[in-house]
Amino acid sequence: MDHNALNLAYSVILAFTFLTTLHFSVTGQVESPNPVIRIFTNRNWFYPLIIAGPYMLGAFYFGAISPWPPEAFEAARAKAGLWAGVATALAAATADIWLFWATATVFRRFAPPSEQRFVKYYYLANLAVGIYLMARFSHLIDLGAAPVRQH
Amino acid sequence: MDLLTSIGAIDTSDVEAFMKFWFTGTGAILGLVLAAEILIRLFSWIGDRNTPGRKRLISKDAPANFVLALHAFIIEGAVGLAAEGGAAYAGASISHWHIPFNGYTIIFYFLAAEFYHYIYHRLGHEVRILWADHSIHHSSRDYEFFTSWRLTPGTWIYKVATIMPIAMLGFGPVGLLLMAKSISFQTFIHTQRIGRLGWFDQVFCSPANHSIHHACNARYIDKNYGGGTMIWDQFFGTFILPGEEKIKFGITRDVGSHNPFKIWSFEFGHLIRDAWHAPTLKDKLVVLFGRPGETYSFKPKAPTADDLSDLEPGLVAAE
Numbered sequence: 127m128d129h130n131a132l133n134l135a136y137s138v139i140l141a142f143t144f145l146t147t148l149h150f151s152v153t154g155q156v157e158s159p160n161p162v163i164r165i166f167t168n169r170n171w172f173y174p175l176i177i178a179g180p181y182m183l184g185a186f187y188f189g190a191i192s193p194w195p196p197e198a199f200e201a202a203r204a205k206a207g208l209w210a211g212v213a214t215a216l217a218a219a220t221a222d223i224w225l226f227w228a229t230a231t232v233f234r235r236f237a238p239p240s241e242q243r244f245v246k247y248y249y250l251a252n253l254a255v256g257i258y259l260m261a262r263f264s265h266l267i268d269l270g271a272a273p274v275r276q277h
Numbered sequence: 278m279d280l281l282t283s284i285g286a287i288d289t290s291d292v293e294a295f296m297k298f299w300f301t302g303t304g305a306i307l308g309l310v311l312a313a314e315i316l317i318r319l320f321s322w323i324g325d326r327n328t329p330g331r332k333r334l335i336s337k338d339a340p341a342n343f344v345l346a347l348h349a350f351i352i353e354g355a356v357g358l359a360a361e362g363g364a365a366y367a368g369a370s371i372s373h374w375h376i377p378f379n380g381y382t383i384i385f386y387f388l389a390a391e392f393y394h395y396i397y398h399r400l401g402h403e404v405r406i407l408w409a410d411h412s413i414h415h416s417s418r419d420y421e422f423f424t425s426w427r428l429t430p431g432t433w434i435y436k437v438a439t440i441m442p443i444a445m446l447g448f449g450p451v452g453l454l455l456m457a458k459s460i461s462f463q464t465f466i467h468t469q470r471i472g473r474l475g476w477f478d479q480v481f482c483s484p485a486n487h488s489i490h491h492a493c494n495a496r497y498i499d500k501n502y503g504g505g506t507m508i509w510d511q512f513f514g515t516f517i518l519p520g521e522e523k524i525k526f527g528i529t530r531d532v533g534s535h536n537p538f539k540i541w542s543f544e545f546g547h548l549i550r551d552a553w554h555a556p557t558l559k560d561k562l563v564v565l566f567g568r569p570g571e572t573y574s575f576k577p578k579a580p581t582a583d584d585l586s587d588l589e590p591g592l593v594a595a596e
Contacts, residue, residue, distance in 0.1 A: 169475065176481075183305050184298030233313060236470045244320040251316050255309060
């Protein structure tokens with residue numbers, strides 16, 4: 127299998143992961159009651175995140191991939207073709223959603239009743255962490271790591 | 278190096294970049310999840326300030342867990358890592374085979390590292406002298422992130438004994454150790470916040486199936502040894518999912534203390550006492566190397582009438 131076909135396969139898988147993440151972030155539900163939407167948003171589409179989630183964070187940290195999806199797309203497309211760009215941008219966008227919002231939704235989902243009144247703080251904390259990390263990855267706050275690579 | 282060329286690549290440098298990113302990212306997520314856990318507890322604790330009987334901010338076991346983590350890190354740093362690495366290197370050096378560490382073979386390295394974890398972990402549970410060490414990790418009545426830091430001083434000894442034969446199969450020490458260290462991220466699964474996760478629980482190590490591993494209910498003992506996956510548990514028949522029974526965390530013989538030294542020495546004390554009092558040399562050896570719960574167990578004799586007659590009448594009456 128050549129890299130272009132492989133990248134197309136990754137793009138399809140990551141598109142579902144992105145859609146499931148988006149749906150979960152907005153509705154707080156993994157699977158929609160709507161059967162059509164349920165095809166595209168299934169809990170199993172989260173599993174690529176085991177590999178892609180930490181990988182993207184590490185790549186952001188070392189400046190190998192930009193956390194800004196259009197920039198990630200351009201860099202990967204220039205190096206490895208259109209589908210590499212699509213997959214990388216989808217992975218970056220999905221990682222961004224988790225950094226800003228979706229993680230708090232997981233905590234909300236599993237929070238016991240006694241903690242429900244603190245849910246708004248989960249989102250505030252998630253947003254604060256996301257903004258901090260984005261600033262960090264973009265070197266608005268510099269703790270000494272390499273800058274985002276210019277492709 | 279972008280995501281796709283990394284995953285699709287086959288040469289070592291790409292695998293190294295992939296591992297570097299993945300481990301860094303996982304470490305960052307671990308840090309964030311721990312920070313979130315602490316923040317949530319803090320919110321609840323402050324919010325409940327006027328509620329009678331509010332939950333503690335940190336469990337009674339947590340300080341002991343931190344002390345035990347610190348002592349284990351020192352021992353691991355001083356001798357454990359060097360011994361484990363040395364054993365892996367020695368095993369690979371005398372092997373007739375060499376399996377390269379690259380994009381094609383990384384899955385075999387992962388499975389070998391999982392097998393390594395399964396075996397030394399199972400030894401830690403099923404050989405009593407090793408259980409005296411490993412029981413420290415299991416002795417908490419809590420099951421939370423900080424429980425995973427209740428580390429033990431001697432794990433490196435049975436790691437050394439296990440990694441060498443696996444390295445002799447041809448696995449390079451760097452790849453094998455790198456994969457084996459992914460177990461460090463197990464902290465994630467020590468939580469009761471996350472419930473059942475469907476088929477994920479059958480394949481990967483998860484909060485639900487690992488909570489079973491920390492239970493002392495009879496049907497849950499010595500189950501779910503896996504570090505990252507449940508593959509070897511499924512293969513060897515030690516896999517089980519939580520049932521309806523309420524999970525009781527800890528070990529069958531409760532330490533009953535939050536003192537780290539007592540926790541540390543608890544099972545070693547019982548081991549030495551049982552070995553000392555075992556009637557024959559064979560019994561003593563079985564105490565050391567037999568299965569916990571199935572070896573000679575010393576029971577102090579009830580005092581006889583002669584013993585009691587030596588005591589003053591008032592004391593006997595008090596008895």
